[in-house]
Every structure is written in C-alpha cells, then in structure tokens.
Amino acid sequence: DQQVKQNSPSLSVQEGRISILNCDYTNSMFDYFLWYKKYPAEGPTFLISISSIKDKNEDGRFTVFLNKSAKHLSLHIVPSQPGDSAVYFCAARGHTGNQFYFGTGTSLTVIP
Amino acid sequence: DAGVIQSPRHEVTEMGQEVTLRCKPISGHNSLFWYRQTMMRGLELLIYFNNNVPIDDSGMPEDRFSAKMPNASFSTLKIQPSEPRDSAVYFCASSLTGQHGYTFGSGTRLTVV
Numbered sequence: 001d002q003q004v005k006q007n008s009p010s011l012s013v014q015e016g017r018i019s020i021l022n023c024d025y026t027n028s029m030f031d032y033f034l035w036y037k038k039y040p041a042e043g044p045t046f047l048i049s050i051s052s053i054k055d056k057n058e059d060g061r062f063t064v065f066l067n068k069s070a071k072h073l074s075l076h077i078v079p080s081q082p083g084d085s086a087v088y089f090c091a092a093r094g095h096t097g098n099q100f101y102f103g104t105g106t107s108l109t110v111i112p
Numbered sequence: 113d114a115g116v117i118q119s120p121r122h123e124v125t126e127m128g129q130e131v132t133l134r135c136k137p138i139s140g141h142n143s144l145f146w147y148r149q150t151m152m153r154g155l156e157l158l159i160y161f162n163n164n165v166p167i168d169d170s171g172m173p174e175d176r177f178s179a180k181m182p183n184a185s186f187s188t189l190k191i192q193p194s195e196p197r198d199s200a201v202y203f204c205a206s207s208l209t210g211q212h213g214y215t216f217g218s219g220t221r222l223t224v225v
Contacts, residue, residue, distance in 0.1 A: 032212055043203055043217050043218045043219055089154065098143055098160070098167070098209065099145065099157055099168060102156075103154050104153065
C-alpha cells in the first residue's frame with residue numbers, strides 16, 4: 001500500500017504565478033521529508049527537505065510546508081518559471097530506517 | 113565524481129530472457145538502493161544495501177528478481193525470466209549514512225516484448 005501519496009498527477013501553471021504541489025502520507029513515524037525533481041531521461045535530483053521538527057523550510061523560490069497533524073506536506077514555487085517544468089516526487093523516511101518512500105509524482109508544466 | 117552510473121541506459125529484450133542491470137555508486141557511499149518507476153506506483157523501492165549487505169528486500173516483486181552487491185563499487189539487479197510487465201525505468205541510488213537524501217543514477221529503461 002502506498003505510504004506516500006500525490007493525488008494530482010499533473011498541474012499547469014502560468015509563468016510568474018505560484019505552483020503548489022501536495023503530498024500526503026500515512027505513517028506518523030516518518031521523520032524526514034524530501035522533494036525531488038525529475039526531468040525526462042534523467043534521474044531524480046534533490047530539491048529541498050524538511051525535518052519533522054519543523055513546519056517550514058525555504059530555499060530561494062522553493063518552500064516546503066509540513067502539517068504533521070494532517071500528515072500533509074506541500075511544495076510552493078514562487079514565481080514559477082518554464083524551467084521548473086518537470087515531475088516532482090515527495091519522499092518520506094521512517095526514523096528507524098535509511099530508506100525513503102516515494103509518491104507517484106506530479107508533472108508540473110509552467111506555461112510561458 | 114561522476115555520480116551514480118547505471119548501465120545500460122536502454123534495454124530491449126524478449127520475454128523469458130535474463131536481464132542484468134548494473135550500477136556503480138558514488139565512491140565512499142555506503143548505502144545503495146534499487147528503485148523502479150511506474151506510472152501506477154511512482155518510485156517503488158525494490159531493495160537496499162548497507163555496507164554491501166542487503167537490508168530490506170521486501171519490495172522485490174517476485175523470485176524472478178534478484179540483486180547482488182559483491183563489493184562497495186558495484187551492484188546488479190537481475191530479472192530471470194523477464195516478463196512484459198517488468199517494463200519500467202529502473203533507478204539505482206546511493207547515499208552515505210547520515211546524509212539526508214540520495215543521489216540517483218540516470219536510470220535504465222527496460223522494455224520486455
């Protein structure tokens with residue numbers, strides 16, 4: 001069963017506007033969360049992370065929000081740029097292991 | 113560093129044939145992961161090694177799948193016999209204990225016809 005879910009397979013946003021990508025998880029023991037970005041024919045690359053002791057982490061245009069009570073995290077991209085068009089995966093790790101569980105991905109298209 | 117290196121980039125094989133995917137992790141990394149990407153399940157963990165020892169292989173779908181890590185710089189994922197439903201992109205990733213996140217290879221696109 002999927003422990004990490006991304007319910008929106010795709011998202012289209014106008015250039016300059018905000019992109020919001022959502023992710024839900026089921027395991028309350030997850031203690032670390034990541035977002036990866038993937039271009040076609042390439043491997044996923046690390047984008048931004050957040051620990052369960054925080055509720056927000058910001059890196060330039062990218063901000064990740066964590067709502068532990070709702071078991072929900074989101075990635076905000078402001079302003080969105082055409083180069084942000086890619087598939088975004090969220091991932092979560094349990095506190096006892098080294099492996100990350102990934103969602104199914106959301107394909108973001110930023111329209112110029 | 114050249115990053116995580118996977119070979120081949122593409123593999124097309126006939127059903128029933130043996131397929132071997134290869135991975136060279138980043139030098140110094142002590143954990144290695146094999147993932148499979150499908151539309152339905154996203155990035156699915158198949159198996160991971162720590163210090164060349166398999167730690168969790170619960171994601172390996174069937175006995176047709178096997179993985180080895182004979183040394184710190186090389187791992188293989190073998191499918192024997194292959195089936196059309198094995199068609200997917202297979203990723204290898206590596207990390208160092210304590211690091212928060214992996215470095216992925218570029219993947220092997222497997223097509224079984």
